[in-house]
Amino acid sequence: MPFVPDRVFIRQRALDYPLGKKLKIKFQKMGVPVYILKHRQRVTGIPKDNRKGYIAAKRTLVVSTVNTSKFLSSKPSADYQLPLLSGCAGFYEYCYLNTTLGKRPYITVFANQEEILARAGEYIKQHPDQIVTFEGSCTSDPPTEAYTRALTNSIIYFAQ
Numbered sequence: 069m070p071f072v073p074d075r076v077f078i079r080q081r082a083l084d085y086p087l088g089k090k091l092k093i094k095f096q097k098m099g100v101p102v103y104i105l106k107h108r109q110r111v112t113g114i115p116k117d118n119r120k121g122y123i124a125a126k127r128t129l130v131v132s133t134v135n136t137s138k139f140l141s142s143k144p145s146a147d148y149q150l151p152l153l154s155g156c157a158g159f160y161e162y163c164y165l166n167t168t169l170g171k172r173p174y175i176t177v178f179a180n181q182e183e184i185l186a187r188a189g190e191y192i193k194q195h196p197d198q199i200v201t202f203e204g205s206c207t208s209d210p211p212t213e214a215y216t217r218a219l220t221n222s223i224i225y226f227a228q
């Protein structure tokens with residue numbers, strides 16, 4: 069069953085990108101409440117109660133942008149994390165995301181995909197004599213692929 073969030077928050081700066089604009093229209097058409105967040109404005113409406121907050125966070129989608137100046141390491145599985153999104157709609161009890169997402173337990177997708185992939189390309193060019201590897205789902209199992217095509221676009225980019 070496709071993931072449909074209960075609410076969507078879009079950071080104002082994400083609307084500068086085609087994907088941010090597209091997602092705003094898409095979720096509004098689907099009847100999902102969409103809220104625009106100004107700079108530094110916090111995501112609200114996630115209950116403080118642990119169980120209720122956990123469930124609400126898994127149903128909350130944030131559309132944001134990510135700073136691409138430096139990718140985090142993903143050793144030992146890959147050289148770098150490919151920062152496409154974070155969070156997951158799944159409820160697996162053993163999932164390490166439960167303890168790693170801290171104050172941002174909701175699902176976040178990044179609208180500046182082209183910049184992310186271009187930055188990955190720079191890392192590749194910096195190491196012409198080696199295969200540079202990236203991990204696409206370090207902090208997620210992408211429930212939002214149908215909306216963002218983040219992994220699809222990444223695969224096409226790396227293939228080219």
Ligand code: SF4
Binds near residue numbers: 157159
């Ligand atoms: S990230 Fe993977 S293990 Fe964790 S909840 Fe999502 S699907 Fe389950």
